[in-house]
Amino acid sequence: MSRLFLDYNAGALDPGGLGNPNGLHEESRHADILISRARDQVANLVGADPSEIFFFPSASLVNYFLITSFARVHTSPFEHPSVIKSISEFDSKNPTLVSCMLANNETGEIYNIEHFFSKFPNAKKHSDVSQAVGKIPVNLTAIADKTGLDFATISAQKIGGGKGSAALYIRGGKAGLKATTALKYRLFALGTPNAEAIRNFGAAADRAAKNIKKFKQHIRPMRDNLRARIQAEIPNIIMNTPAGATTELCSLPNTLDVSFPGAEGESIMLMLDAAGIATSTGSACATMDGKPSHVLMAMHKNEPTERAAEIAHGSIRFSFPPNAPPDTVDRIMNVLPNIIANLRAISTEVK
């Protein structure tokens, strides 16, 4: 006989038959078990204990909840807007929280967070690791032991887990949360956990382990080849993604951000789009706030403002998925040199 579901006021069953995870009956327990498994999967991916993983509806919300729980905050100039815009008082002298991302979303640069944190022994320490997780191995326990990290932001969306889930890592789990009263008392506002989204996050965490290998073995050589070909085939370019003898340690394997001064980023991006290639740009013309990328402006702050702005306006970010086809670089380079040459030829700046 089919079960009678008479806990409708706790929440209608999800299409998949899941109940409100906070209940005690079978439908609820089923949802709770899924969440618990996902917590193990995510913890496994980031090298944390499952008790240290707290699910949120989005990574931006993780950052907002965490940052706004501290009175005085200091960050790197390269942080995601969800970090920067959540700060009410910037304080680089005596902050209560310092925040430095592990890898940058635009340039793919990997930062030395240990060095950044070491100047603030008295502050709590947060790192948004959402761009690094799933692309390079990340072990939060090891990072915490080495750098004093207290909190980290992990995104489901960035590892193919779909929208609607993210996680806050709190070192020491509930004990760590207790020490952060302002955050602790606000978590109720997150409401009922989204069991379906969290299950997808967990499944994606399992797949991500395989992707890390793909990124290293297949994508990184492709990215390096794109870098070399752009350098060889297009004049007057600026690489915003750092390279070095130890590329693996200084940038994500899948990211290449390049500026083409004299051509504007939105135009380049839409020309590539018309040719069937989706990319993004740090140009002001493509942002909602009408300002060029703060990451690129900060990176090139020693240049005159006009030059830094032109570099930011002319930037294109190529970020490869783990399954990018083998002819990706050829397809880009079949069209990119002409696009840049044409835009430069009609630009007010005569080359």
Next chain:
Amino acid sequence: MSKSTNSSNASAPWAYSEKVKEHFLEPKNFLMGDEKQFDFNAKGTVGNKICGDEMTMYLKIEQGRVVDVRWKTYGCASAIASTSALSEMVKGKTLDQALKITPEQIADYLDGLPERKFHCSVLGSEALAQAVEEYRAPKK
């Protein structure tokens, strides 16, 4: 290529109109390379690289009428499309008629621009006004 909307290549609608797309992907009357290639007697430049838009209008004026026009633009798709549209609109007009072209008319010609891109069409008419002003100035 610009107007094709064949279903096998169905793509998400642009934030820009088809008309903007057309003028961006196949711009009209642009000046490629050195400005010496075009015989002009009026020129106006507005915008700056910090904002991310800069455009120059080159006019060939005969007997108070714009007989030919070229332009150069550094900027986004709507800046390129706006200058291209303006160059089509201004051809054959008297200087007084040309000066009456408003940013709204440029945007209308392009079947509208997203609100945050409207300033691109303002820049076009400013460049035109500056070219005409420069042309008229020495004669006073």
